[in-house]
Amino acid sequence: MDFVAIDVETANADMSSICQIGLVNFRGGELCEEWKSYIDPEDFFDPINISIHGIDKSLVKGAPKLPEIVNTLHKSLDGKITVCHTHFDRVSIRKAFDKYNIRHPKNIWLDSARVARRAWKEFAYRGYGLHNICETLGYKFKHHDALEDAKAAGYIMLQAMQQICLDLEGWLKRVKQPISGEVIKRKYNVNPEGALYGEIIVFTGALELTRAEATAMAAKIGCQVEYGVTRKTTILVVGNQDIKKLAGHEKSSKHRRAEMFILTGQQIRIIGESDFKELINLAN
Secondary structure (H helix, E strand, C coil): CCEEEEEEEECCCCCCCEEEEEEEEEECCEEEEEEEEECCCCCCCCHHHHHHHCCCCCCCCCCCCHHHHHHHHHHHHCCCEEEECCCHHHHHHHHHHHHCCCCCCCCEEEEHHHHHHHHCHHHCCCCCCHHHHHHHHCCCCCCCCHHHHHHHHHHHHHHHHHHHCCCHHHHHHHCCCCCCCCCCCCCCCCCCCCCCCCCEEEEECCCCCCHHHHHHHHHHCCCEEECCCCCCCCEEEECHHHHHCHHHCCCCHHHHHHHHHHHCCCCCEEEEHHHHHHHHHHHC
């Protein structure tokens, strides 16, 4: 019953641009320690990210850079089972550590979204986002605050252990097994057992991958690929070169359309191609 839950927020579409980290330590099934810090990402703040989490350049002024708190992170994560909701936070941590040439934590990752999909039938193939699960379970929290989100992921983990009567070691094995429940017919060769099944993904900009390669990779982890951004879109992957231009506000029509939907309350993640590739590696 001992584990750490973690969540991060980022300054822009580059997932290495961590601007806030929240950590929660659970022992014996109880929250016993929490830690949160703003981080100076040494990067620009995209207005769309600010609109989501409310963190801007002024809030991180004087905050530590990642290398200044790495000892705290290593001490908190090394040798621990680390819970995060989906693999996005894990990708951010890996990419941020790589940016500063810092060794990755020597921990064991456990995705609470994959846990929830196996613990509750209603989340098996849809609705397994952090906010929706917590709303269904009656847990209230401030979404898009790193510490609050980390606590929420930890709460889901505790509830899942009670729901299925599996301990952490049991869940580490269970998440690698097929999801029980209704049989979902494949659509567009999308893998219903994929870690991100149900996500609607769109690609924009100059990618290193061909569109066919990117589509096949996305389908393998459960994503349905569409050509245009709509109110059903949940992930927009932007070419790495396009990401570098964001500080100059040069964005594709798909990118601008996704941001318009985000400002109306739609949940769309905007990530770079290199982050997408890392996500694929971790989700398989």
